[in-house]
Amino acid sequence: MSKIYKKVSPVMPASIQAAAYADTEILFDWHKVDIKRASSISGLQCIVRGTNGADQTMVGIDLLFATSHIPTLSDGVNVSVDTTPTTLGTTGAAVDTPGWFNNLCGIVEIAAGDFNDGDLIYLNIATKSGLDIPVNGDLFVAAVAKGALDFRTTVQVNEDNFAAGTQTVITLDTKDATLLFAPGDVIHAVDDAVLGTIKTVDSATQITLTKANVDAIEDDDVLYNVSPIQLILSCECFN
Numbered sequence: 001m002s003k004i005y006k007k008v009s010p011v012m013p014a015s016i017q018a019a020a021y022a023d024t025e026i027l028f029d030w031h032k033v034d035i036k037r038a039s040s041i042s043g044l045q046c047i048v049r050g051t052n053g054a055d056q057t058m059v060g061i062d063l064l065f066a067t068s069h070i071p072t073l074s075d076g077v078n079v080s081v082d083t084t085p086t087t088l089g090t091t092g093a094a095v096d097t098p099g100w101f102n103n104l105c106g107i108v109e110i111a112a113g114d115f116n117d118g119d120l121i122y123l124n125i126a127t128k129s130g131l132d133i134p135v136n137g138d139l140f141v142a143a144v145a146k147g148a149l150d151f152r153t154t155v156q157v158n159e160d161n162f163a164a165g166t167q168t169v170i171t172l173d174t175k176d177a178t179l180l181f182a183p184g185d186v187i188h189a190v191d192d193a194v195l196g197t198i199k200t201v202d203s204a205t206q207i208t209l210t211k212a213n214v215d216a217i218e219d220d221d222v223l224y225n226v227s228p229i230q231l232i233l234s235c236e237c238f239n
Helices: none
Strands: 002-008 024-035 036-048 062-066 069-074 077-082 104-110 121-129 139-146 169-175 186-188 194-203 206-209 223-225 229-237
Touching: 002 024, 024 229, 036 062, 036 104, 104 121
Parallel strands: none
Antiparallel strands: 002 229, 024 139, 036 121, 036 229, 062 104, 062 139, 069 077, 169 206, 186 194, 186 223, 194 206
């Protein structure tokens, strides 16, 4: 056995982040984890961004893990079913859709007190160790809030409207971009138009993308980092 670490960045649509999440609401639905040869998850870190350049008031988060491989019995014979877990429901609303129960392979309950106290500049990190979540087939992870979480922002585009594929340098206003964004963040407008991936945060009012904007963007579009929650998984793997 060997150990590998996998960073996971589930997408939380900007249009849904535009309202605060409430207790029991889905933060992100099943996200496929691109990992090979894993036999189990032995630990993880959950990293949560702040609220509009300020500390997030942390609450608990339930992480659900599911597998595509479902062993079962048919007339006393061992068989298996391989299927992607069905949706939990509508992101930003309560879990309301069954059908994924047999895919479930583990739940990690992270309490509000498991997170650091926000001293890391608008970043909260919780570490869970001693886990033993089996991995068979493809691995998926989803998350449910155990209280109110708020990722709303006020940072806006300060440009004339521009078409898709025309700009890499983007001027912003209304909020200091250095407090909200970092290189590698994937940025969407509040209507889910894709701006792109940040290469550099140049100043409080300017970012540079790795390539020109994907979709058309309008002046005063409010911008969101679509992965404000990230996971680092510690996985035991077959050699």
